[in-house]
Amino acid sequence: MSKEDRRLLILEREMKARMYQKSALLEILHLAHELYGYFDKELLNYISERLNLPPSHVYGVASFYHLFKLKKPGEHVVSACMGTACYVSGVEEIISAIEREFNIKRGGSTPDGKLSLFITRCIGACAMAPNVTVDNEVIGKATKEIVLKRIKDIIGG
Amino acid sequence: MKPENILRIAREESEKRRAYKYRINICCSSGCLPFGALNLLKAFENAVKEFGVEGECKVARTGCPGTCSIGPVVLVEPGGYIYQNVTPEKAKEIVKSHIVAGIPAKEYLYANEAFFKKQFRLVLRNAGKIDPMRIEDYIAAGGYQALIKCLTKMTPKEVIDEVIVSGLRGRGGAGFPTGQKWSFVAREKNTPKYVVANLDEGDPGVFANRTLAEADPHSIIEGMIISAYAVGAEQGYVYVRAEYPLAVNTLREALKQAKAMNLIGGNILESGFNFNIELRLGAGAFIAGEETGILASIEGRRATPRPRPPYPAVSGLWGKPTLINNVETLANVPQIILNGGDWFAKIGTPKCTGTKCFSLTGKVRNPGLIEVPMGITLREVIFEIGGGVPGGRKFKAVLVGGPSGGCLPESMLDLPIDYESLTKAGAIMGSGGIVVIDDTACMVDTAWFFTDFCVDESCGKCVPCRVGLLKIRNILERIMRGEGKMDDISLLEELGVYVRDASLCGLGQTAPNPTLTTLRYFRDEYVAHIAEKRCPAGKCFKKEAPLEVRV
Secondary structure, three states, X not given: OOOOOHHHHHHHHHHHHOOOOXXXXXXXXXXXXXXXXXXXXXXHHHHHHHOOOOHHHHHHHHHHOOOOXXXXXXXXXXXXXXXXXXXXXXXXXXXXXXXXXXXXXXXXXXXXXXXXXXXEOOOOOHHHOOOEEEOOEEEOOOOHHHHHHHHXXXXXO | OOHHHHHHHHHHHHHHHHHOOEEEEEEOOOOOHHHOHHHHXXXXXXXXXXXXXXXXXXXXXXXXOOOHHHOOOEEEEOOOEEEOOXXXXXXXXXXXXXXXXXXXXXXXXXXXXXXXXXXXXOOOOOOOOOOXXXXXXXXXXXXXXXXXXXXHHOOXXXXXXXXXXXXXXXXXXXXXXXXXXXXXXXXXXXXXXXXXXXXOOOOOOOOHHHHHHHHOHHHHHHHHHHHHHHHOOOEEEEEEOOOOHHHHHHHHHHHHXXXXXXXXXXXXXXXXXXXXXXXXXXXXXXXXHOHHHHHHHHOOOOOOOOOXXXXXXXXXXXXXXXXXXXXXHXXXXXXXXXXXXXXXXXXXXXXXEOEEEEEEEEOOOOOEEEEEEOOOEHHXXXXXXXXXXXXXXXXXXXXXXXXHOEEEEHHHOOOEOOHHHHHHHOOOOOOOEEEEEEOOOOHHHHHHHHHHHHHHHOOOOOHHHHHHHHHHHHHHHHHHHOOOOOHHHHHHHHHHHHHHHHOOOHHHHHOOHHHHHHHHHOHHHHHHHHHOOOOOOOOOOOOOOOOOOOO
């Protein structure tokens, strides 16, 4: 994280606009997550310094909310919805198939950092269950075959 | 801007709308977007031009009419014809037949009257019919007239009285009388006061609030402004889940447009009343939907609940009086103001007035979002509106109320849906999730799934929830591995009651429900697992250990 980092300037501007208020922490974390894709220790320490909050508090908030990632995700991200409707409709089978096919564990990435597999909370598209999101594209009424093919297409190309 | 200007916009927009003989509404909700709704919008616009009927047919982008399983969906008015699984090719034929020749294209129609027959659309009255990105559409449909009525003809006390008369109860799950809650905040002297609209719909399998925000955001905003006027608040927050990007964008745009028309901001419609609304994003914490959790989250902290009293009505955001309402509750308010509390009180049952939105999912033929009057039975919802269980399978159970709701068996299906009946049966109204489970599911596994969710989402503050739920999950896993003992059943019951009675907030107090209700209604399945080492649904005992690394 260098000082010249443009993303840092954007972050700094937002904190200034919010007058470095401690109550803006969640908003600032949202923006930082959007800019960097995940939080590393340095980034969290920087935010805690600027907002004058203990690092433990910032880390506590960042790790509390499921949306925030504390590890760098892979180049491509697959997230399977684990809502009730998706579970009942057999998303577990799709997840296991991805795990087997790409030698990856849920919550982890492939060694080459190309692919990450996450489990997400209900995305609210329950009538189309099961849902799997591949790089922000939601695949509704998903099957093992469709999802595996889609993943192979994106990491292959 | 003056109230007359809003009424003028309403008149002009209605005239514009009447000038078109037909209106084609394309659902561009989260449900239909992944299936190419935007391409469809273009296809219809092109087709209308190609046939030269753009003068008599309006093509509009709208929210969801509720029939999510047959998307992309197109609704043609007048007549409310719904076309299912529409493709760009079909679009052309539909325009040719329905608009040009005036004969609905029968082969593509959604021929399922039962889905709508028993519904009563009050909160979702505009869903699928107006463009959520145009405030003018909402105004033309009678929007913001309740606000004008409040600001020009009613005192805050009269507004609260009207809501009390209506009998409206909180739609977030607990069912607390809304008017009473408003009066608690209104009587506080401490200022400034805040109002919070809760759209942290964290229950898996529930999407009623999302659909409402995507289809008719202004009904939420109008209800919120009225509530702020009633209690004397000047600042409001809408707390939305970040997992709902389209709902977030729709609300953001709606707030911008409402501000431009001076429906929020300073001196609203020259009434002297000031009120601002800010959007706050959640970050994936189920507990943030709890009323003290949401406050902590808005203040930028971990969303951990705190003991009550003091209630948020006395000491909420930054220690000030705060009114927290679910967005569905708020969307009811404009209708109550316009039609009167007495009118509203006649819908539903005497103790539970009005309607409730339910997300109907799982093993049911017509999944989707429905709105029904209170007091309707589960059987009507599942077998008439939902069309029953597909694939020749048998109905086994229905989970009502989200992950901390209860699993009810066939024998309970004639239960009327209202807060008291559901609680008595061991379930809860919750945020209105109805998940149908067929005979392929194992009830022990189902209880495990929901307990696992609650273990993960427990904030860890109080011991009964943090440790008790973990213990329940471990015992369930033991039973599923075939290592259960007969004593485990009574142990589960005992633990469940402790967690329910001793937890700090609603999450812990309801989290044992799936375990307790499956023990109550499906005890034989537990016994089969323990005594016979057999899973009646054939699901357990072959589960691979989740931590094992596969090569």
